[in-house]
Amino acid sequence: MRSIKERVREREREGEVMAHFFIGLLVVILSIGNVIEEANGEISQTVLSQIERMNKRGPYLGILAPNNFELNPLLASKAYVPYPPLPFIDFAGKRFRFGKILKEGVVIVMTGLGMVNAGVATQLLVSLFRLKGVLHYGIAGNADVNLQIGDVTIPNFWAHSGLWNWQRYGDGIDKELALEAAGDYTRDIGYLQFSNYNNGSDNLLNRVWYQPEEIFPVTGTPEVREHVFWIPVDKSYFDLARQLEDTELPQCVNTTCLPRPPKVTIVDRGVSASVFVANAAYRTFLRSKFNVTAIDMESAAVALICHQQSLPYIVIRALSGSGSDLFGRLAVQNSIDVLVKFVGLLPRHGSKIQSE
Secondary structure, eight states, X not given: OOOHHHHHHHHHHHHHHHHHHHHHHHHHHHXXXXXXXXHTTOOOHHHHHHHHHHHTTOOEEEEXXXXXXXXXHHHHSTTEEEOTTOOEEEETTEEEEEEEETTEEEEEEEOOSHHHHHHHHHHHHHHHSXXXXXXXXXXXXXXXXXXXXXXXXXXXXXEETTOEEEOOTTOOTTSOOTTTTTTSOOSSSOEEEGGGGOSSSOOTTOEEEEOOEEEOOXXXXXXXXXXXXXXXXXXXXXXXXXXXXXXXXXXXETTEEOSSOOOEEEEEEEEEOSSOOOOHHHHHHHHHHHOEEEEESSHHHHHHHHHHTTOXXXXXXXXXXXXXXXXXXXXXXXXXXXXXXHHHHSOOOSOGGGGO
16 A cells, blocks of 8 residues: 555656646647737737847848849858847748848848739838838849840839730720729830731730839828839939949859959849740840830839838849859859948948947
8 A cells, every 4th residue: 555655746746747738738829829820910929029129229221132042142141240149030931130231230031033022021121120221132134235144233213014904906006995094004104016026927915005003102191092113213322323333243153254344334224023034025125115124023022112111222133144054143143242332332320230
């Protein structure tokens, strides 16, 4: 027969087991709650406190890169120094990285491919964190035959070239577009006539008319829209960028060299759409129609969000082919080098992270 002490010890062990069970159950319940918050788009208390903590150290320069191919070389560069106490915050499928570039406090995030991903990433960046401005960089396609792979372009304006009103077959050039009378669509910007690129047969595609974006500025009346096609970059940023045109950039990868050293070029316009443009005829059309140089899939989304939020921005895009060619990595590095040099031109003020 067991003694009283043995029975007491057994009860204590049972109590400890039950306590551990309930603690584990509580952890699971709290974890599930956090997962549900994330799944519903709600900011968990943990993430919210991290955001509040880091915002006290702002404002920051927000930096957006399209993908890992363009992001990782910046993170691995000597120019970027992570903030050790809290190098990143993960939220909504994004990782927001904190650190310094040339003693300037920055928060860096990858957008992902295309206009929707870039718009979401930019909106999260500007809504969650205290920013003084936004810088976007990467590689782009080229519509200017006078420039080459590796050249870095800084356009003054960006537009989304993928919002179309597609006319029905048989409608003429003077035929009013659907919903045009209501102010939803316009013929002011111009069109692409598919039959101009026909090889002899009738073309049922007719034409598409390019359309401005509909935005709702934070400085305006809620739900009162504004239409915008060409979005200018920040004037003070653009004036500073002119100082980058004498930047020396590498010409060779190992023993293979470009025809001339790459250069930084201030250009008039760039366009974006969720379309990879490998078609030379369409690039030529975009050049002749809009006088564009850089063609990519994200920059106009960044521009539109910054314009809507009244936040200064600029885009630095190096010209490349497919991005995976021999000089693709050189182009990426050129865009990063110019980005870092641009950060060095900015006046220092307002970021407490500089002194840490």
